Amino acid sequence: MNTRMIVFDMAGTTVNEDNVVYKTVQKAINEAGFPVTLNEVLAQGAGKEKLQAIKSVLDVYANNTDDAVAQTIYENFIAQLSNAYATLDVSPQPNAVSTFAALRSKGIIVVLDTGYDRPTAQSLLDKLGWKNGVEFDALITASDVEKNRPHPDMILLAMQQFNIDDGRAVAKVGDSTIDIKEGQNAHCGLSIGITTGAHTFDQLQTAHPDHIINDLSELINLLN
Numbered sequence: 001m002n003t004r005m006i007v008f009d010m011a012g013t014t015v016n017e018d019n020v021v022y023k024t025v026q027k028a029i030n031e032a033g034f035p036v037t038l039n040e041v042l043a044q045g046a047g048k049e050k051l052q053a054i055k056s057v058l059d060v061y062a063n064n065t066d067d068a069v070a071q072t073i074y075e076n077f078i079a080q081l082s083n084a085y086a087t088l089d090v091s092p093q094p095n096a097v098s099t100f101a102a103l104r105s106k107g108i109i110v111v112l113d114t115g116y117d118r119p120t121a122q123s124l125l126d127k128l129g130w131k132n133g134v135e136f137d138a139l140i141t142a143s144d145v146e147k148n149r150p151h152p153d154m155i156l157l158a159m160q161q162f163n164i165d166d167g168r169a170v171a172k173v174g175d176s177t178i179d180i181k182e183g184q185n186a187h188c189g190l191s192i193g194i195t196t197g198a199h200t201f202d203q204l205q206t207a208h209p210d211h212i213i214n215d216l217s218e219l220i221n222l223l224n
Contacts, residue, residue: 001168001189003223005109007155009047009174012197014096014112015124020084025053028077032069034062046198047176049115049148050077081120090127093196095217100135102220109162110136113154117143149178152186175199177207
């Protein structure tokens, strides 16, 4: 079945924001008295809605499952993130814009989906100057659905918006294992990992993607 839509993760996949979100998650967790590392935050939190990411990191590395503690850390994280974004230098990942253009010229729908809430995701797009209908065709965020990754809800919502009823016509691309699992749970025709972000080739491989790429431009040949 031909690919009609590609759903791309944002941070680490199509957007380079120097891991500022996960660095801020780490800082907020550290300030609460839990000495986790950035690698630990990335290993457990990458791709997840950020409150869930905090809960996962605390559960695995601090043996803490107190929702109230996680909520307090999350609120500190949100407050710090707005300050971090004020001076953040954001750039597209290599070949993101040209790949989007090449795909859209072939009639393939380009969707961005993200574990960020909508205000955070929109602030990234504003910094990049990317506009819906120009660089991409739709934005789906963690705050738009009831269940977040690895549940397929964001991809299913994108499919609904463009009247696609068969997941085999969709490809998912992301830099974390949870992106790959999201695509698999949506029954996407292709679930593709990329090594430009949170997880290494070996980490991505544990989720059994259909392909792993090192650059977004590889998608064109892959689809051909």
